[in-house]
Amino acid sequence: MNQQEAMFKYCLRLGDNALIRSYRLSEWCSNAPILEEDLALTNFALDMIGRAQALLGYAGQIEGKGRTDDDLAYRRGERSFYNVLLTELPNQDFAYTMARELYLSAFEYFYYSGLAGSKDATLAAIAAKTLKEIKYHLSHATDWVLRLGDGTAESHAKMQTAVDDLWPYASELFESDAVDAAMISAIGAPDPAALKDSWMKHVSAILKEATLDVPTTMYTHTGGRNGIHSENLGHILAEMQFLPHAYPDAKW
Amino acid sequence: MHVHSKDDIFRMLSVIPDPEIPVVNIYEMGMLRDVVLDDTGYEVILTPTYTGCPAMGMIEADILATLAHNGVKGARVKMVMDPAWTTDWMSGVAKDKLRTYGIAPPLHSSCNNDVFGHNIIKCPRCQSDDTVMLSRFGATACKALYQCNDCKEPFEYFKCH
Known part of the structure; x- marks a missing residue:
């Protein structure tokens, strides 16, 4: 893997995270529990599409x-x-979506803060721009986790289940491999592994304030960063890529 | 070699409205950053308000159409993200126009440090300070929904960014 290949894969990783998350957020359109959330989640989906466009x-x-x-x-x-x-x-339910958004946004807050100071002018510009939006995403997810965790017995139970179930997936965010190493030395990109302590401290404090238990499992689901996915991605792509597959040169 | 000056181009483009908020134009909004005269013609430097702003495609098309209509040859649009757009770039005139239109203009961007801090957002209709946020998002990513407790009218607030 040369420098160019590492950089390509690195940008795909960042871009794909935004694109696929955008797809999931869009699924809340017309399905959110209240109108304000419909607006918020679809606006976030739009932020993610913009970010994916820039990175891809x-x-x-x-x-x-x-x-x-x-x-x-x-x-x-x-x-x-x-x-x-x-x-x-x-x-799944709204609690799962909020747990996912909290885990991802907290990670991205630290990650993109670092990337904004990298030596690659294009990535630094995208990061500085997107960081403004990440602050919204993080503040939104934090509010909901607090509200549901420290809410009724039912909302508390649902929030705890979501937090527990998604916890083993959060560890993948902190994996650091040859691609990361190449980018750390070439452009001064942040090292994901080095962000784990800050993330843990930040997220644990929110969970505790929400009267939720901080999960202790050490199990990690992994593979996505290297193209080994759950069955879910195939279903997403089958729908997302249908039109260009059926009508390859279709134009608006 | 350039038939039109930089000022000419700015003048032509300053009539293009923001597709979402047609009372202000793209220059007043701070989206039109620069015009570069180079060997191949005219490069218009544009910056998006939010990364996923769906109006950018339309604004780009409007710019090219406006310049073509004015007989400008060799025009192209370049999208830049650095420096990141901020509501600080909105002119005072633009803020007044927003208020008249019924949208509370952004406070200074320093309030961005605390995204939804306890800032007083004045009602653009009756100027009351007694307002409440209904939703962090409105019809577009750049606005939040508020309601005035005095005149009871709902209104949009252009968020600091």
């Missing part, structure tokens, strides 16, 4: 084979997607 577009430039952001989103197979598993899991 940049990945295409780095690859240098003329592929656009759309080519990379619509004409890639499951094994060539590098999003973490947490982004592709079904939304």
Whole structure:
């Protein structure tokens, strides 16, 4: 793996996380518990699409084979997607979605703060821009986890189940491999492994304030960052990529 | 070699409205950042308000159509994210227009440190300070929904960003 290949995969990982999460957030459109949440979650989905566009577009430039952001989103197979598993899991109930959003947004808050100071001007610009939006995402998820955790007996139980079930998927965020190492040395990208303590401290404090137990399991679900996915991603892509597959050169 | 000056181009583009808030134009909103005259023509530098703002495609098309209509040849649009757009770039004139239109303009961006802090958002209709946030999001990512406790009217607030 040379420098260019590492950079390409790195941008795909960041872009795919945004794209697949955007897809899941969009599924709340017209299904959220209240109108305000319909607006909030679809707005976040839009933030993610914008971020995916920027990152996949940049990945295409780095690859240098003329592929656009759309080519990379619509004409890639499951094994060539590098999003973490947490982004592709079904939304289930609102508590699951909020637990996922808390885990991801807290991670991204620390990660993108670091990336904003990297030596790659394009990634630094995307990170600085997206960091403003991540603050909204994190504040939104935090409010809901507090409200549901420290709410009724039923909302507390549902929030605790969601927090517990998704916990083993959060560990994948902190994996650090050869791609990360290459980017750390080349552009001063943050090391995901080094963010685990800050994340743990931040998320644990929120869970405790929400009267929830902080999970202690050490088990980790992993594979997404290397293209090994759960069955969920195939279903997502089958729907998301249907039109370009059926009508390959369709234009608006 | 350039038939039109930078000022000419700015003047032509300053009539293009924000598709979501047609009372303000893209220059007043701070989205139109610069025009570069180079060997191949005119490069218009544009920055998005939010990364996923769906109006950007339309604004880009409006810019190219407006320049073509004015006989400008060799125009293209470049999207830049650095420096990240902030509501600080909105002109005072734009803020007044928003208020008249019924949208409470953003306070200074320093309130961005605390995204939903306890800022007083004045009602754009009756100027009352007694308002309450109904939803962090409105019809677009850049606005929140508020209601005035005095005149009872709901209104949108353009968030600091």
